[in-house]
Amino acid sequence: MHALPFVLALATAALMAPAMLRALESAGRAKPNYRGRELPCPFGVLALAAALVALIPLTLLHKLASSDVFHPEALPIAVYALGVIALGLIDDTLAESAVPGASARPSHRGWRGHGAAALRGELSTGTLKAAGSLGLALFAMSYLSLSNWRWLLAAGVLVLATNVFNLLDLRPGRSTKAFVLLGTGLTVGSMDLRPLWALGLFAAPALVAGIYDLRERAMLGDTGANLLGALAGLWLVLTLSGTGQLVALVLLGAITLYGEIRSLSALIERTPGLRELDSWGRPS
Secondary structure (H helix, E strand, O other), X not given: OOOHHHHHHHHHHHHHHHHHHHHHHHOOOEEEOOXXXXXXXXXXXXXXXXXXXXXXXXXXXXXXXXXXXXXXXHHHHHHHHHHHHHHHXXXXXXXXXXXXXXXXXXXXXXXXXXXXXXXXXXXOHHHHHHHHHHHHHHHHHOOOOOOHHHHHHHHHHHHHHHHHHHHHOOOOOHHHHHHHHHHHHHHHHHOOOHHHHHHHHHHHHHHHHHHHHHOOOOOOHHHHHHHHHHHXXXXXXHHOOHHHHHHHHHHHHHHHHHHHHOOHHHHHHOOOOHHHHHHOOOOO
């Protein structure tokens, strides 16, 4: 029964994906990708729509049939996932790059850029995402029975993971591949599928959206990339011990710092193995 949210959300997303693609196209919601191709964006909204629709039969089954459908962590997972989707959607909607004619204005890139914008009294969606993600993480992790230091540690892992996957989302399918690789490593290392099923309501439709992103039929946008990062952070928290989470926090912090001062894409391009993995599955 615990795998049912994943299976049902996966099927719902697969059925809804073509209609969602057409809806974005009809609404004129498109952005140029790294090759300059105009693609429907943000396709990450598919995960939101599919998860909410899948909740109808799942909740009915849970209440009327007294079935143990949802994991105990379902509430904090939903709080953080839905909140991060909302923050990503705000960024996709209000960010300067999404506004026609805004290219002449300076964009706020990186935490330094967002911080400088905030000091100037300007609205930076990046600053909003950072602050909002921290508030969401602290609130969501307070639902787990954690000591104070583990609570703060878990919140830090969530925020940094969300940001790192946003940094990765500069090429089609990159953030989705990173999520799959991380999840595979955590599952093999722990020999436990329970975290995957706990995240399944959101992870399954995010993977469907990721396939469209990989094949350059749509772009996830910050809506989808933030969700993948949120789910990655939650997977780390649900799987790793306190020591493991501390190591993850340091690694995520290092990647974030590197992304602030150097280009992650350039690093991947000049690293054999990573370059091939990064390009795998994309249209030639």
